[in-house]
Amino acid sequence: MAVGVFDSGLGGLTVLDAVSRRLPEVPFVYFGDNAHAPYGVRTADDIYNLTCAAVERLWAEGCDLVILACNTASAAALRRMQESWLPADKRVLGVFVPLIEALTERQWGDNSPPREVSVKHVALFATPATVSSRAFQRELAFRAIGVDVEAQPCGGVVDAIEQGDEILAEALVRSHVEALKRRMPQPEAAILGCTHYPLMEKTFQEALGEGVRVYSQAKLVAESLSDYLERRPEMLGSGTVPKFLTTGDPVSVSAHATQFLRRGIKFEKA
Numbered sequence: 338m339a340v341g342v343f344d345s346g347l348g349g350l351t352v353l354d355a356v357s358r359r360l361p362e363v364p365f366v367y368f369g370d371n372a373h374a375p376y377g378v379r380t381a382d383d384i385y386n387l388t389c390a391a392v393e394r395l396w397a398e399g400c401d402l403v404i405l406a407c408n409t410a411s412a413a414a415l416r417r418m419q420e421s422w423l424p425a426d427k428r429v430l431g432v433f434v435p436l437i438e439a440l441t442e443r444q445w446g447d448n449s450p451p452r453e454v455s456v457k458h459v460a461l462f463a464t465p466a467t468v469s470s471r472a473f474q475r476e477l478a479f480r481a482i483g484v485d486v487e488a489q490p491c492g493g494v495v496d497a498i499e500q501g502d503e504i505l506a507e508a509l510v511r512s513h514v515e516a517l518k519r520r521m522p523q524p525e526a527a528i529l530g531c532t533h534y535p536l537m538e539k540t541f542q543e544a545l546g547e548g549v550r551v552y553s554q555a556k557l558v559a560e561s562l563s564d565y566l567e568r569r570p571e572m573l574g575s576g577t578v579p580k581f582l583t584t585g586d587p588v589s590v591s592a593h594a595t596q597f598l599r600r601g602i603k604f605e606k607a
């Protein structure tokens with residue numbers, strides 16, 4: 338009954354932690370493509386090919402349902418995968434839709450026409466690839482009208498987090514927030530459009546100010562996954578053993594992951 342969780346590196350561990358707490362009876366198999374991280378500076382074709390290879394590896398572990406706990410992969414690869422590649426008996430879900438549903442206060446599965454929502458000015462912080470894909474704006478347009486989105490590509494933040502350099506990561510976050518606020522001085526809400534960024538949520542909030550509501554993805558994805566599996570229990574795969582897989586060096590990745598989540602994590606070679 339395993340479910341797969343994929344990320345280009347360690348950021349998806351924030352999602353894994355939340356879904357594991359919400360669904361403790363489900364064994365999760367985590368796949369980090371650390372050898373090819375970060376994805377945020379890669380081409381769309383490159384991201385698509387790497388994501389497909391990772392999803393196939395998770396299928397081999399008995400995960401018929403895979404969560405792309407990577408905004409860059411969700412933005413650059415998910416729609417293409419669903420339209421032309423995905424077998425009928427498999428599912429791949431992204432992390433954008435639960436976030437947008439929370440922002441627009443729409444229920445899961447609400448397919449009514451787009452309508453006006455209370456939030457009009459939204460700041461989006463994401464990787465360069467996610468920003469250039471405009472996937473967030475496209476998904477938002479399906480559900481809401483009249484929302485101004487100002488996107489800030491946050492180069493360097495993922496690298497700093499993966500390397501465990503919190504001082505550099507904090508400095509970069511503050512710099513990116515300042516750059517966005519020069520273009521949108523008073524955002525009402527801010528989207529942390531990368532699963533690494535919840536680790537910097539406090540810094541984002543401080544830089545943005547108390548009046549800005551910061552939306553982070555992990556808990557929202559966990560609630561959406563729980564709802565999805567209640568409706569589609571047949572998508573639980575045949576796998577029974579939770580695992581951590583990486584394309585990188587398992588010893589190094591395990592050490593960084595342990596620091597990342599502040600609990601012992603042991604990765605195996607994918």
